[in-house]
Amino acid sequence: MTRVNENYAKLPGSYLFSGIAKKVAAFQAAHPETEIIRLGIGDVTQPLAPAILKAMHQAVDEMGHAETFRGYAPEQGYLFLRDVIAREDFQKRGCDISADEIFISDGAKCDAGNIQELFSLDSVAAVCDPVYPVYLDSNVMAGRTGQYHEDTGKFDGVVYLPCTEANGFLPELPKEPADLIYLCFPNNPTGEAIKKEDLQIWVDYANQNGSVLLFDAAYEAYITEDGIPHSIYECEGAKTCAIELRSFSKKAGFTGTRLGFTVVPKELIRGNASLNAMWARRQGSKYNGAPYIIQRAGEAVYSPEGSRQVEEQIGRYLFNAKTIREGLAAAGYTVYGGVNSPYIWMKTPGNMKSWEFFDHLLENAGIVGTPGAGFGPSGEGFFRLTAFGTYENSLKALERIKKL
Numbered sequence: 001m002t003r004v005n006e007n008y009a010k011l012p013g014s015y016l017f018s019g020i021a022k023k024v025a026a027f028q029a030a031h032p033e034t035e036i037i038r039l040g041i042g043d044v045t046q047p048l049a050p051a052i053l054k055a056m057h058q059a060v061d062e063m064g065h066a067e068t069f070r071g072y073a074p075e076q077g078y079l080f081l082r083d084v085i086a087r088e089d090f091q092k093r094g095c096d097i098s099a100d101e102i103f104i105s106d107g108a109k110c111d112a113g114n115i116q117e118l119f120s121l122d123s124v125a126a127v128c129d130p131v132y133p134v135y136l137d138s139n140v141m142a143g144r145t146g147q148y149h150e151d152t153g154k155f156d157g158v159v160y161l162p163c164t165e166a167n168g169f170l171p172e173l174p175k176e177p178a179d180l181i182y183l184c185f186p187n188n189p190t191g192e193a194i195k196k197e198d199l200q201i202w203v204d205y206a207n208q209n210g211s212v213l214l215f216d217a218a219y220e221a222y223i224t225e226d227g228i229p230h231s232i233y234e235c236e237g238a239k240t241c242a243i244e245l246r247s248f249s250k251k252a253g254f255t256g257t258r259l260g261f262t263v264v265p266k267e268l269i270r271g272n273a274s275l276n277a278m279w280a281r282r283q284g285s286k287y288n289g290a291p292y293i294i295q296r297a298g299e300a301v302y303s304p305e306g307s308r309q310v311e312e313q314i315g316r317y318l319f320n321a322k323t324i325r326e327g328l329a330a331a332g333y334t335v336y337g338g339v340n341s342p343y344i345w346m347k348t349p350g351n352m353k354s355w356e357f358f359d360h361l362l363e364n365a366g367i368v369g370t371p372g373a374g375f376g377p378s379g380e381g382f383f384r385l386t387a388f389g390t391y392e393n394s395l396k397a398l399e400r401i402k403k404l
């Protein structure tokens with residue numbers, strides 16, 4: 001008889017967001033008159049920029065003519081897109097990254113999940129705690145961890161890197177050996193960013209220990225302060241130890257359109273293997289790719305018109321973040337993040353547990369947020385609010401919270 005991959009059974013009960021959706025649906029059914037404000041799910045809400053739509057329409061028309069029709073896209077992505085990314089996202093920031101180190105995909109989530117396949121099953125993964133769940137889940141399913149413990153909220157065989165109020169949400173170097181180190185900055189969920197000199201410490205550590213850093217820069221476009229690296233390759237020596245994940249989702253509203261890329265430098269070698277050559281053989285997005293129409297849409301993000309429109313929308317989301325963050329602080333709440341990211345990480349009042357505060361906020365203010373504990377044990381006592389809604393809703397939410 002076929003035996004299933006038993007590692008899937010190690011994953012705890014329900015996925016965070018399906019648990020939230022159930023609670024919200026039950027509340028709405030009981031209170032049909034309440035207008036619920038959703039500051040929970042990490043998804044954008046505003047339409048694609050006109051310059052992006054124009055490029056997509058044009059690409060759609062090209063697909064309708066034999067002379068301009070495109071079939072399977074090149075495995076690594078179209079050169080027109082990789083070239084503009086290499087120039088605008090990296091070379092302009094002083095990072096020596098070329099088009100043949102960029103792999104276009106249908107999103108960073110798939111790449112974040114698949115990247116672990118390049119490494120042996122006995123590699124030890126280290127993850128920030130709290131963090132975006134994909135890194136840990138993909139390593140669990142691959143069989144790189146032991147069992148989950150309900151009481152601690154942790155898996156055996158994983159190195160947790162706590163990001164707490166005490167360390168300013170910046171993890172300390174691992175005390176145990178770690179091979180695959182996942183870093184996400186600006187961070188989801190804490191909203192906090194890392195300074196270049198602090199990231200350099202991780203790059204030096206990885207080079208000394210032969211570890212590989214998997215740097216998720218999905219929120220790079222939200223960085224507003226100087227001294228915060230947009231790419232890990234701004235750090236010296238990163239090309240021999242780091243892979244970077246990027247996404248058009250939060251930057252340009254592509255959560256439903258799907259486009260991302262992964263940077264695997266040619267200098268990144270472990271044993272005799274070139275990780276760049278290995279990633280060229282990857283599963284997943286290699287076979288799905290990103291469609292021509294979508295890659296043209298991605299190219300338009302870098303046009304003068306497109307980048308201006310995209311930046312304007314990011315500016316509006318960041319203004320929502322500022323409004324929520326400053327409003328909550330003025331009302332006496334302790335808040336973090338929201339300056340270089342669209343996330344506000346608030347401390348729950350009166351030492352409430354994250355899920356307790358979730359219920360409190362939903363039942364008394366009709367607001368949906370995300371319990372910090374859902375992102376890892378160190379997220380307990382915190383709560384994530386997102387700035388992806390409209391300004392009106394951000395203000396309305398703030399007024400409701402103030403009345404609690």
Ligand SMILES: *Cc1c(COP(=O)(O)O)cnc(C)c1O
Pocket residue numbers: 042106107108109110132184188216218246247248249250254255259260
């Ligand atoms: C939203 C998000 C992504 C984006 O994933 P896509 O698959 O490109 O939509 C990646 N990493 C983090 C940390 C995110 O929050």
